[in-house]
Amino acid sequence: MTGATTLAVADAGLPSTAAHTDPATEPLAAAPSRIGRLLRSGSFMVGAAIVLFWVFCALFGPFVVPYDPYSDDLLNTLAMPSAAHWFGTDQIGRDILSRVIVGAGPILSVAPLATLLATAAGTTLGLLTGYVGGWLDSLIGRLIEVLLALPLIVVALLVLVALGPSSTTVIGVIGIIFTPLIARTVRSAVLSERSLDYVAAAELRGEGALHIMFVEILPNVLPPILVETTVRLGYAIFTVASLSFLGFGIQPPSADWGLAISENYGLMTGGYWWTVSFAAGATASLVVGVNLVADGIQAALE
Amino acid sequence: MRQSPRFLDRLRQNASDLENHVVDEFLAGRLDRRGLLREGSRFGLALPLIGGLLGTLDPFGASRALAQTGQKDATIRVASPTPAGAVEPVTVANEGGLVMLMQTGEFLIFDQPDLVLRPMLALSWKANDDGTVWTFTLRPNVKFHNGRVLNADDVVATMDRLANPKNGSNALSAFRGVLSVGGTRKVDDLTVEFHLDAPNGNFPYIVSSDNYNAIILPADYAGDFEKTFIGTGPFKLDKYTAKVGASFVRNPDYWGSKALPARTEFTFFADQQPQILALQGGQVDIILHLVVQGAQGMLNDPDVKIIKTRAATHRQLHMRTDIPKFADKRVRQAIALSLDRPALAAGLFRGLAEPGNDSPFAPVYPSTNKEVPQRKKDITAARALMAAAGVPNGFEATLTTERVQEIPDYAVLVQNACREIGVKLNLKIETDSAYYGKAQPGQSDWLDSEMGITDYGHRGVPNVLLGAPLLSTGAWNAAHFKNPTYDGLVAQYTATTDLGTQRELAGKIQTLLLDETPVIFAYFYDYLMATSPGVSGAVNTAISQVFLANATIT
Numbered sequence: 001m002t003g004a005t006t007l008a009v010a011d012a013g014l015p016s017t018a019a020h021t022d023p024a025t026e027p028l029a030a031a032p033s034r035i036g037r038l039l040r041s042g043s044f045m046v047g048a049a050i051v052l053f054w055v056f057c058a059l060f061g062p063f064v065v066p067y068d069p070y071s072d073d074l075l076n077t078l079a080m081p082s083a084a085h086w087f088g089t090d091q092i093g094r095d096i097l098s099r100v101i102v103g104a105g106p107i108l109s110v111a112p113l114a115t116l117l118a119t120a121a122g123t124t125l126g127l128l129t130g131y132v133g134g135w136l137d138s139l140i141g142r143l144i145e146v147l148l149a150l151p152l153i154v155v156a157l158l159v160l161v162a163l164g165p166s167s168t169t170v171i172g173v174i175g176i177i178f179t180p181l182i183a184r185t186v187r188s189a190v191l192s193e194r195s196l197d198y199v200a201a202a203e204l205r206g207e208g209a210l211h212i213m214f215v216e217i218l219p220n221v222l223p224p225i226l227v228e229t230t231v232r233l234g235y236a237i238f239t240v241a242s243l244s245f246l247g248f249g250i251q252p253p254s255a256d257w258g259l260a261i262s263e264n265y266g267l268m269t270g271g272y273w274w275t276v277s278f279a280a281g282a283t284a285s286l287v288v289g290v291n292l293v294a295d296g297i298q299a300a301l302e
Numbered sequence: 303m304r305q306s307p308r309f310l311d312r313l314r315q316n317a318s319d320l321e322n323h324v325v326d327e328f329l330a331g332r333l334d335r336r337g338l339l340r341e342g343s344r345f346g347l348a349l350p351l352i353g354g355l356l357g358t359l360d361p362f363g364a365s366r367a368l369a370q371t372g373q374k375d376a377t378i379r380v381a382s383p384t385p386a387g388a389v390e391p392v393t394v395a396n397e398g399g400l401v402m403l404m405q406t407g408e409f410l411i412f413d414q415p416d417l418v419l420r421p422m423l424a425l426s427w428k429a430n431d432d433g434t435v436w437t438f439t440l441r442p443n444v445k446f447h448n449g450r451v452l453n454a455d456d457v458v459a460t461m462d463r464l465a466n467p468k469n470g471s472n473a474l475s476a477f478r479g480v481l482s483v484g485g486t487r488k489v490d491d492l493t494v495e496f497h498l499d500a501p502n503g504n505f506p507y508i509v510s511s512d513n514y515n516a517i518i519l520p521a522d523y524a525g526d527f528e529k530t531f532i533g534t535g536p537f538k539l540d541k542y543t544a545k546v547g548a549s550f551v552r553n554p555d556y557w558g559s560k561a562l563p564a565r566t567e568f569t570f571f572a573d574q575q576p577q578i579l580a581l582q583g584g585q586v587d588i589i590l591h592l593v594v595q596g597a598q599g600m601l602n603d604p605d606v607k608i609i610k611t612r613a614a615t616h617r618q619l620h621m622r623t624d625i626p627k628f629a630d631k632r633v634r635q636a637i638a639l640s641l642d643r644p645a646l647a648a649g650l651f652r653g654l655a656e657p658g659n660d661s662p663f664a665p666v667y668p669s670t671n672k673e674v675p676q677r678k679k680d681i682t683a684a685r686a687l688m689a690a691a692g693v694p695n696g697f698e699a700t701l702t703t704e705r706v707q708e709i710p711d712y713a714v715l716v717q718n719a720c721r722e723i724g725v726k727l728n729l730k731i732e733t734d735s736a737y738y739g740k741a742q743p744g745q746s747d748w749l750d751s752e753m754g755i756t757d758y759g760h761r762g763v764p765n766v767l768l769g770a771p772l773l774s775t776g777a778w779n780a781a782h783f784k785n786p787t788y789d790g791l792v793a794q795y796t797a798t799t800d801l802g803t804q805r806e807l808a809g810k811i812q813t814l815l816l817d818e819t820p821v822i823f824a825y826f827y828d829y830l831m832a833t834s835p836g837v838s839g840a841v842n843t844a845i846s847q848v849f850l851a852n853a854t855i856t
Contacts, residue, residue, distance in 0.1 A: 072718050074642070074649025078598060091595065092649060092711050161736075247705050252729055253714040263710070266575050269582075270599020 037300040044296020050289030054282070057104040067095035069102045069255050078272050088274035090264060100278050103255035107286070110167050110174075110250065111236040117175030118182055118236075119229045125179065126186020127213040127221075131194055137187075144180040152177050153242060160248040170249050174239050178232050185228045189221040223301045230294035234287050241283045257283045372838050372854025375564040380848065381577040381586040384545055384570035389528050391517055392463055395472040397846045398570060400514040401590060402542075404847050405550050405566070406447065407517025407533035410438060410457070411510035413762040415611045415843055417666070419506055423452065423518055423534065433501040433799045438509075440492040444557045446520055447530075447538045454488040459521035461486035461496070461509070473515040476508045476766055478777075503799035504763040512762035514845060536561040536851040546570060561851040562839065578832075581606065587837050587855055591846045592830040594651050595708045600832060601652055607837065610654060611829040613760040613844030614664035617712060618771060619822035620781040622752045627699055632691040634819040638677060639684040640719040643824050650708045650715075651827045658823035661815040662767035663808050665826065669764070669801060671809035677816060684723045696724020702751035703730070704737035709755055712824075716755070727753070749780050756780060760829065760844035768792045768811070771821065783820035 038044050062069075067085075073093030081088040087096035125144075129137040147155075159173045193199060194217070202216045243249035244258030245265075252259065257279040264275035385398035391407065394400050410424040424438045444452040464473040465483045485497045498505060509516050517533060531539035536558070537550035547569040552561045569586060571577045574596050580586045582605075592600070592608065600606050621628040621637065628634055643657035656665045659677055663670035688694055703713050710731050717727040732747065737754075739746035748756055756778075761767055770778040774789050791814065795807040815821075829844035836856035841849040 072715055074645040077649050092715060252710050252731055253717060266596030267598065269575055269578055272599065
């Protein structure tokens with residue numbers, strides 16, 4: 001079963017998450033020691049600090065920015081970083097520092113919601129296919145394989161072209177395309193739980209399938225789900241930024257980082273590096289931060 | 303008052319009333335030298351007459367004289383936008399395609415960058431007194447690349463093909479209401495008459511290079527242009543590879559001076575940045591069309607020559623006059639008053655643009671009436687107008703537009719400006735194909751949106767811009783503007799052959815459009831071509847055409 005999990009993760013080209021986790025040997029009762037290990041993890045603490053910084057910016061950015069991030073100044077366009085504008089100004093004279101700070105908001109609202117959607121749907125599908133098995137498992141398994149065979153960004157673009165770009169659509173699209181990945185991880189974890197005695201006992205007690213899946217099995221497969229969710233969050237951030245860069249994500253005049261890169265990347269060859277570098281650096285730092293958190297959680301669970 | 307030399311009186315005896323009117327305007331001082339060239343060329347004024355008035359007989363030799371500084375027989379390499387779809391003269395409607403047409407094809411007339419017409423395949427042209435019939439004399443001994451000699455039948459067939467709605471002709475935007483199938487008639491092998499649907503004083507522009515589809519093709523053209531690139535031009539096709547590039551070689555049988563370059567090579571690019579890198583890296587010699595956005599760093603680069611051409615290229619910000627939000631013209635006026643036009647020109651185009659005055663009459667047009675006051679930003683007046691219109695607290699609307707060049711930035715600036723008068727605009731920015739849709743009402747965000755921004759290219763005369771987007775019957779009337787007075791004024795303007803009367807009518811049209819404001823014309827920006835410093839003699843127009851016959855490189 002663990003081998004199946006490893007294969008599933010490897011197929012998706014992702015770092016192994018649930019593969020090293022065995023909920024049977026690491027019951028939830030061990031949670032306090034895991035938290036202790038987490039807090040002692042350097043990578044986790046650094047990652048958490050980065051993520052918390054951007055969360056702070058997302059929540060309180062509008063109150064701390066030096067300038068209105070949406071206000072233009074056509075007589076001061078493409079100004080270099082200076083004491084007045086630490087990160088310079090963009091093509092229509094907006095303060096880039098203010099926009100980078102406020103830009104954390106869109107990405108940190110869209111990416112986590114998309115990840116939560118994928119986690120909820122993927123967990124449900126994984127529990128269903130792993131526990132029920134049989135033809136349902138085969139059917140959903142094949143559908144998942146079909147979905148996974150399609151290039152992620154192409155599927156996202158097709159859906160966004162059909163439905164029109166908006167934050168809601170982006171959440172839905174990313175949620176849907178990440179669902180199969182989470183479902184496969186959860187299914188693998190459920191398969192290793194299904195044959196354990198506590199599941200047989202629940203069945204002997206006459207518990208319904210839904211009860212067994214969501215009350216008995218789910219708590220025991222939470223650790224791999226948690227790790228998978230954290231990893232997915234990193235990918236979701238990157239996907240949101242990519243879609244915005246391609247013009248199919250968050251719309252102007254949003255200060256979204258991907259959009260900022262898209263609007264200004266053409267200026268790089270002209271020497272206006274600051275119009276892109278800070279937004280790109282912010283995106284990279286958030287992705288790195290989330291990945292460090294994911295690594296920390298994984299290490300703690302191991 | 304200038305004096306009329308005696309020899310001119312003899313030449314004037316053979317000139318028409320319209321031609322003599324132009325001479326009178328010049329002698330009276332109401333036309334300057336450039337104006338005489340432009341107006342004289344419009345009416346096909348005889349070169350000896352123009353030369354006599356100006357003291358020169360060769361006003362058109364500048365580019366070849368300039369080019370003599372470089373090497374002949376060079377290969378000129380051009381970075382060009384990728385043609386969208388097939389390169390077919392009748393249907394091409396994109397920058398990449400139109401520049402391919404004129405590499406081998408030629409027009410009856412060349413509309414130079416300064417809007418002066420120059421004979422190309424037509425040696426001369428003149429109108430009857432009311433501008434309903436124009437007679438063109440063709441250049442003799444012109445050969446197509448297949449060896450056949452050009453004659454009037456080829457011109458008739460070409461124009462009928464372009465005027466026929468069944469062909470999906472892109473030229474119909476210029477021909478509709480002007481020239482119909484059967485309107486072009488052969489008089490003899492070298493004379494063609496155009497019988498127009500209505501009087502038109504600017505007709506030569508409509509069959510000039512300004513109408514980029516109007517290259518003259520053989521009468522028996524079989525619709526296979528991409529294979530042959532058949533034409534009469536100074537270059538012949540060497541190789542064309544769709545989506546990749548094209549190369550052309552000198553035509554040894556060309557009717558005029560032979561091309562200076564032995565070869566030209568066009569490489570197609572989808573984006574501007576690789577073009578800039580290619581020019582900086584020496585892989586190309588010319589960037590056909592440089593857009594300010596993304597090229598700011600290049601504008602002051604001493605290793606790059608920027609050729610600026612004043613143009614009427616602009617964006618139209620339409621407001622649906624037939625829906626409650628924008629039905630009251632005071633609301634439309636208020637929104638127009640919220641824009642700071644000089645700042646838009648400075649900020650979006652680094653000053654390479656001029657403020658617009660909410661009509662298609664760009665500063666570059668000689669017929670534009672410059673006495674009409676320029677609209678300026680006035681938030682106090684705008685708020686008063688909003689209050690008078692019953693919406694002192696503004697309203698919410700959606701501004702739909704396309705992701706092209708500076709337009710998304712312009713949309714954000716409009717959004718910010720409108721916020722000052724309480725109008726909350728939500729932006730819907732989409733691909734240009736999604737924005738234009740099927741270009742039919744009910745199937746196009748462009749024509750259906752309550753407010754939108756649309757890109758419009760340069761035209762040598764404002765006729766098309768006065769018609770399609772603003773006439774009650776206009777096919778591009780996104781503002782759904784219907785005003786019989788306007789329609790009547792445009793009909794008069796179009797029929798007028800005299801510049802003074804055109805200016806007078808333009809003033810009335812400009813004043814009416816300022817009052818009604820169905821469309822905001824906030825700026826008109828320059829066309830830019832970039833070359834390496836050693837290139838000279840390349841001539842471009844503001845609609846992305848580049849004539850390389852006189853180009854050299856050092």
